[in-house]
Amino acid sequence: MIRLLGLQPTYMPHDILEFEYRVSNIAQNGISAVEVSVVWLTEGKGTEDLGVHFFQRLTGNSLAASDWSIPQLVHVPLPTSPLSYEGKLLKISWCVRVRFYLNDGTELVAQQPFYLGTITREV
Amino acid sequence: MSGWWFVGSLGEALFFASFFLVGVLCFTTIVAWQFLSPNTQVVRIGYGFWLLTTVSAAFIVMGAVGFWYRVLKVATSDEHREVIAKHGIVPRPKQQLSKIAFPPSVPLLHPFTDSPGAKLAYRLPCEWAGTGSLIAIGLFAMSWNAMIAVFLVLAISGFLQGNIQYRLLLLIIPGIYIGLRSGQMFFKAYVQAIGIGSTTVEIEDLPLVPGKTYQLLLVQYGRLVIKKLSIRLVCEEESTYHFGTDIRTERQVVLRQEILEQGRSRIDWGRPLELECQVSIPLDAMHSFQSLHNAIHWKIIVEGEANRWPSYCRSFPVVVYPLARSNPVSLPS
Numbered sequence: 001m002i003r004l005l006g007l008q009p010t011y012m013p014h015d016i017l018e019f020e021y022r023v024s025n026i027a028q029n030g031i032s033a034v035e036v037s038v039v040w041l042t043e044g045k046g047t048e049d050l051g052v053h054f055f056q057r058l059t060g061n062s063l064a065a066s067d068w069s070i071p072q073l074v075h076v077p078l079p080t081s082p083l084s085y086e087g088k089l090l091k092i093s094w095c096v097r098v099r100f101y102l103n104d105g106t107e108l109v110a111q112q113p114f115y116l117g118t119i120t121r122e123v
Numbered sequence: 124m125s126g127w128w129f130v131g132s133l134g135e136a137l138f139f140a141s142f143f144l145v146g147v148l149c150f151t152t153i154v155a156w157q158f159l160s161p162n163t164q165v166v167r168i169g170y171g172f173w174l175l176t177t178v179s180a181a182f183i184v185m186g187a188v189g190f191w192y193r194v195l196k197v198a199t200s201d202e203h204r205e206v207i208a209k210h211g212i213v214p215r216p217k218q219q220l221s222k223i224a225f226p227p228s229v230p231l232l233h234p235f236t237d238s239p240g241a242k243l244a245y246r247l248p249c250e251w252a253g254t255g256s257l258i259a260i261g262l263f264a265m266s267w268n269a270m271i272a273v274f275l276v277l278a279i280s281g282f283l284q285g286n287i288q289y290r291l292l293l294l295i296i297p298g299i300y301i302g303l304r305s306g307q308m309f310f311k312a313y314v315q316a317i318g319i320g321s322t323t324v325e326i327e328d329l330p331l332v333p334g335k336t337y338q339l340l341l342v343q344y345g346r347l348v349i350k351k352l353s354i355r356l357v358c359e360e361e362s363t364y365h366f367g368t369d370i371r372t373e374r375q376v377v378l379r380q381e382i383l384e385q386g387r388s389r390i391d392w393g394r395p396l397e398l399e400c401q402v403s404i405p406l407d408a409m410h411s412f413q414s415l416h417n418a419i420h421w422k423i424i425v426e427g428e429a430n431r432w433p434s435y436c437r438s439f440p441v442v443v444y445p446l447a448r449s450n451p452v453s454l455p456s
Contacts (some may be wrong), residue, residue, distance in 0.1 A: 013445060037202040040228075042417045045373055046362025049414035051228060052205045080226035081445045085409050088382045089360040090417045099200055117445065119409050 002112040003071070003094050009114040013080040019112065020071035021098045026108075028068050033101040034058040038076050040116075044090035053079055092104030136193035143186025151177035152201040206208070229441055230413045232330055240325030243340050247324045247423065247439040257312050264305035271298045315433060320345020320390070322425050322437045326402075330444040334406040339382065341425060348430040352385040354423060356402050358409070361418040378408070382423070384414040 005018040017038065023031070038054040054076045058066060066072060085092040094116045100108040153175050156164050159278040182292035195204055225231065240246040272293050281288045320343065327338040341354060364371055390396045402423065410421040423439040 034424075035200055035203060039202055039205075042414060044362060044417070046364045047416040049416050050201055051414065052202050052209070053227075055202055055206045057203065081410055082228040082412050082414075083410065083445055085412075086449055087360050087409070087419070088377055089362045089373060090419075092412070097202065099202075119407055 002098055002110050004096070004112060004114055006114075009112075010118065011078055011114060011116055013078060013083070013117065015078050017076045017078050017096070017114070018073070019076075019096050020073045021096075021110070022071040023068060023100055023108065026068070026100070026102065030103050031063065031068070031100055032059070032103050034063060034066075035097075035099040036072075036074060037097050038078075038094070039095045039097055040082055040092055042089070042090050042092055046090055051082070051114075078116055083119050084115040085119055132193055132197045134189055136197070139193060141186075142182055143190055146179050146182025146184075146186055150176065150183060153179065166180040169229050177436075211343030226410070226445055229411050229413055232343060232442055235329050235440070235442055240323075240340070243325035243327045245326050245329050247326060247441060249322065249324075250422075250438040250440055251316075253306075256317060257309070259303065260309045260312055264302070264309045267298075267305055268302040271295065271302045274298065278349060315435075318345070319347060319427070319429060319432055319435050320395075322427075324423055324425065324439045326423075326441065330411075330442045331402075331404050332444055333404045333408040333410070333446045336401050336403040339402050339423070341383075341396075341398040341400070343388055343390060343398075343425075343427070346392050347432060348392055349388050349390060349396065350399070350430060351387070352381040352388070352396070352425070352427045354384075354398070354400060354425055356380040356382055357422045357424050359420045359422065361420060363416045378405070380405075404443055405444070408443060411442045419433050 001024070002019055002021045011017055021036065032081065034057070036054075036056045036058075037052055037079040040051045040053065041048045063086070082092050084094055093113055095098070095111045097109065097111040153172065157168065157172070159233070195207070199207070204228070234248060236245055238246045238248065276292060277293055278288060278291050281291070322344070323342045325340040325342075331337060339354070341352075343349065343352065356378070357376055357380075360375045360377055363374050380403075382402050383398060385396075385398055388396055409419055411421055421441050421443045423441060425437045426434065427436075428434045
């Protein structure tokens, strides 16, 4: 589960995006890796593009050092661009994405969208 | 990560792995045989040897790259792959941040600011849609006429020796017609391109920022009577996608703002038409954007209609930066 700590899911460039994530009903030793990322992606008529603004992969010791019974807090300063946008041919959206890789090969993915900037429609 | 997608990726990885193994096997066999037992070597050092070595090396490279690409596709997430593509597999030490902070996914400013204007700060680069077709027609006309000239020389030398080659003549006659027509088409397009005269657009500042107004100067050169000349600010979305085996690009104008419209005016050599105007970027405008398959372009479009000439359209791309920025961007000197 991902929870944005801002009052509204809209942030301005250079704001600090604060969020927390946690996983429940999974034993701590059952997790082999965790990936946390803040990404933008394009949707629409064109082939989808993905840009990674923040990426953190926890494995081995860094994973063992985390206490998964409490939410993990992450602070990410946001960039100037690209701003969230909804146009005619393309849409640019931002999201926080967390992937849990379990020892049995299962992959759990959660994502939480948010807006960067206040332009969410075509010009 | 299951089902046909997984089986397909696994199959592709195995295919490239076998490619790699075949390459390694061939390469080592050829090279080792050459050095360990040169007397019994079937392929002696020479054209054949180097060809086989190069082909084997190509197999190795292709197999290795293809195999690891497929493995990474299965074993890593989209985000992780993107990070690897950007920073490499081994993490690099953090580099000192550049003094000039360019917003990410916005086109670079250098191509737009490297040409100073005569009256205003920058002269904008011109994107003329007809350049490609003019070069293509020119190249075709040149190569076709060169080929026909060779055939013509052969035919004339045969004729002088008393050996008239009728088949060659049958080939040359339509060839000459095509050559003349392509030459005519090229010169027509060339005269149209240079006859109207060049158009330059200067702007007082770059990058453009939403909510601000900028001074613009248009200079139209040539010797002609302009019936109508209009300047527009245009924002255009561009998306590239695969359609079957084709790659298609679709464009859609999302903003069109009239800046200036000029009526009838006469232009002469040494007395170009100069028009000053102002362009405002809407406060809620989206900034310029460029990713691998998608883009948002801002352009200043100049459209003109002239007496005895076909109407023309010239495009001058500009860069719009996002409005909210704590630190002003310092331009490269």
